Amino acid sequence: MRRPIVAANWKMHLGRVDQALALVRRIRLPLGRVEGVDVVLCPPFTVLASLAEVIGSKGVALGAQNMHWDDHGAQTGEISPSMLVGLCRYVIIGHSERRASGGSAESDGAVNRKVISALTHGLTPIICVGEDAARNEAGETDVFVGGQVRAALDGLSADDVGRVVLAYEPIWAIGTGRSATPAAANRTIALAVRGTIALGFGEAVAGAVRVQYGGSVNAQNIAGFMAMPEIDGALVGGASLQPEFVDLVTRAVAAR
Numbered sequence: 467m468r469r470p471i472v473a474a475n476w477k478m479h480l481g482r483v484d485q486a487l488a489l490v491r492r493i494r495l496p497l498g499r500v501e502g503v504d505v506v507l508c509p510p511f512t513v514l515a516s517l518a519e520v521i522g523s524k525g526v527a528l529g530a531q532n533m534h535w536d537d538h539g540a541q542t543g544e545i546s547p548s549m550l551v552g553l554c555r556y557v558i559i560g561h562s563e564r565r566a567s568g569g570s571a572e573s574d575g576a577v578n579r580k581v582i583s584a585l586t587h588g589l590t591p592i593i594c595v596g597e598d599a600a601r602n603e604a605g606e607t608d609v610f611v612g613g614q615v616r617a618a619l620d621g622l623s624a625d626d627v628g629r630v631v632l633a634y635e636p637i638w639a640i641g642t643g644r645s646a647t648p649a650a651a652n653r654t655i656a657l658a659v660r661g662t663i664a665l666g667f668g669e670a671v672a673g674a675v676r677v678q679y680g681g682s683v684n685a686q687n688i689a690g691f692m693a694m695p696e697i698d699g700a701l702v703g704g705a706s707l708q709p710e711f712v713d714l715v716t717r718a719v720a721a722r
């Protein structure tokens with residue numbers, strides 16, 4: 467039985483300590499009381515250290531939204547994995563908003579290096595994959611998403627694959643209010659995500675990995691996704707910025 471995991475991607479919001487604390491002080495205790503789910507808050511880097519001091523309740527963890535693969539060096543503006551260790555347990559890697567403008571720093575190869583580096587440092591990567599609207603309409607979703615999964619996990623051991631979380635996020639569904647249908651997301655996760663992992667690492671590994679859906683998830687539609695057998699949780703952007711995020715998490719567990 468895979469434990470559900472719901473992650474909040476705050477993106478470039480609530481990045482001042484007073485803003486972040488205002489939300490976290492309202493949601494921290496109720497989130498900690500929801501049993502049977504891992505909840506991860508991924509705020510901007512600027513508030514990670516402050517939130518690390520107040521987040522301590524069981525079931526709620528912190529994550530970063532990105533990291534470089536190197537530990538240190540002449541990388542102006544970058545955040546290294548060793549800087550994150552001690553501040554957070556998770557790190558989002560390969561979000562489509564970064565892939566879109568990141569060039570070689572966010573290529574499939576770079577995503578793979580980040581995944582390996584995160585695991586080496588004991589961080590859990592939440593690896594984002596997903597097709598754009600053109601590929602979706604052309605019927606290329608499975609091939610494209612399967613390729614992203616294969617590249618991200620290249621060179622990992624089966625044990626390492628068991629430690630990652632994947633997030634299937636169709637780009638056309640992110641921030642648009644137009645989510646994928648639960649059935650379509652379930653199908654893509656089964657075929658393109660778990661199917662690719664099964665080919666590379668075996669059925670048992672594929673069946674054990676946790677896979678989230680992301681793209682316009684909210685408290686009203688989360689139950690439909692959680693009812694699907696292949697979907698283990700959600701990566702949530704806009705709907706994670708309000709106290710109602712607690713309702714979303716509560717409904718996610720209830721629908722399981």
Ligand code: PEP
Nearest residue numbers: 640641680681682703704
């Ligand atoms: C995301 O940021 O990964 C995301 C899915 O955003 P939203 O929930 O706003 O679509």
